[in-house]
Structure formats: C-alpha cells, structure tokens
Amino acid sequence: MIDISRRLEKGVPTWPGDTAFSYEVSWSKEQSGSVNVGKLTMSIHTGTHIDSPFHFDNNGCKVMDLDLQLYIGPARVIDVSGRSSIGAEDLAAYDLDGVTRLLLCTSSWSNPDVFPSEITYLKADLAAFLNKKGIRLIGVDVPSVDPLDSKELAAHHGLHAYDIHILEGLALDHVNPGDYELIALPLPLAEADGSPVRAVLRPYTA
Numbered sequence: 001m002i003d004i005s006r007r008l009e010k011g012v013p014t015w016p017g018d019t020a021f022s023y024e025v026s027w028s029k030e031q032s033g034s035v036n037v038g039k040l041t042m043s044i045h046t047g048t049h050i051d052s053p054f055h056f057d058n059n060g061c062k063v064m065d066l067d068l069q070l071y072i073g074p075a076r077v078i079d080v081s082g083r084s085s086i087g088a089e090d091l092a093a094y095d096l097d098g099v100t101r102l103l104l105c106t107s108s109w110s111n112p113d114v115f116p117s118e119i120t121y122l123k124a125d126l127a128a129f130l131n132k133k134g135i136r137l138i139g140v141d142v143p144s145v146d147p148l149d150s151k152e153l154a155a156h157h158g159l160h161a162y163d164i165h166i167l168e169g170l171a172l173d174h175v176n177p178g179d180y181e182l183i184a185l186p187l188p189l190a191e192a193d194g195s196p197v198r199a200v201l202r203p204y205t206a
C-alpha cells in the first residue's frame, strides 16, 4: 500500500489567513483518571482533502451527500510535471480510455513544509475533456485545482458543472505513473465544505 497523504502536524502549511492546524491533549490521562482525550482544530483545506461543492457554491452539496463510490476504486496516475497549467491539449497524448479516477502528478509543490506561491493549475477547457473521457474524480498534488489567487475558481466550477469531484493536496512524488486502486474516503461530516482524507493506493488487480 502506498500512502499518498500529507502528514498532519503542528506547522503543516495552510492557506494564507486560514485556520492553523493544532492537535492537543485537552484532557490528559492524569486529569481524566483513565484516558488521553485529544482536540483537533484545522481548516478542512489542509493537506490531503476533498472539496464538496458547498465549498464554492452555496447551493452545492455537503460532504455527507457525496457518493462514496467516487473515492474508492480504480485510478490512473499520470505525470504531467513541468507545465504551468494543464488543459485538454496537455492530456491529449495520454491514453485515458476507461479511466474514471485520474490523479495528476504536477510536482509543482516543491517544498511540502511551506505553502506554495505558485502551482500548476487546471485550465477551463479541461473539465469538458475529462467528462468526455468518463472521468468522475480528479486528484492533484497541490492545494487547489485553480491558481492560488483565483477568486472566480473557473476550474472548481467547471469540474462541478460536469459532476467531476475534486481531491487536493495529494503526495505523489514517490508514486510511479500507472494504474492503482485508490482509497480516499471522506469523513461523515454532515455540514462540511470538504473533508480531510487518508489517501492510499494499492496495486491494481483487475
């Protein structure tokens, strides 16, 4: 099994101005008399996570409404590193027949200890292309599918328009391109705009 999740710990990079990650034992074994009890504070968009449509659309569905089938099953990893953006023409040369979950290795988040200043983003024409190929989940190794300073979020909205779901902040540097089984299940958060996931790849067995 290949772990493709980023570690969650004090100091983990977060969106500028967003809630910092913190874990603390709020009730120690000595205090409670029996157990250590932890408390977690974080922005949902920290490390490896999925977006639910409510993140960028007030009428979009919340995490609990998402189809879990999206987040478990065959996935293809491709290397698209060295580009400033990815559009339909960048993926034209790849065989994507039968692919429903596509993970893009952009290698554009070079220092995992700091929030990136620039990333490879997805172009507006990509969603229609992915939809034509039958792709339902797109995963990236950066904090966003859009440019970091984007307010209109063209890629988020474009993907959503085709019901293509978004997985962000993957760690793919140690993964060879190819076919795998992906498991990246969101938590059963009733109200949330996204969820941290523990994302893993297993060797693909047809």
Ligand SMILES: Nc1ccccc1C(=O)C[C@H](N)C(=O)O
Binding pocket: 015, 016, 018, 043, 045, 051, 055, 056, 143, 144, 145, 146, 153, 156, 168
């Ligand atoms: N957490 C943030 C805090 C501040 C500004 C943007 C964000 C985002 O998460 C942006 C983006 N829509 C994303 O999910 O990729």
Ligand SMILES: [Zn+2]
Binding pocket: 044, 045, 049, 050, 051, 143, 168, 194
């Ligand atoms: Zn996000």
Ligand SMILES: [Zn+2]
Binding pocket: 051, 143, 144, 145, 156, 166, 168
């Ligand atoms: Zn996002």
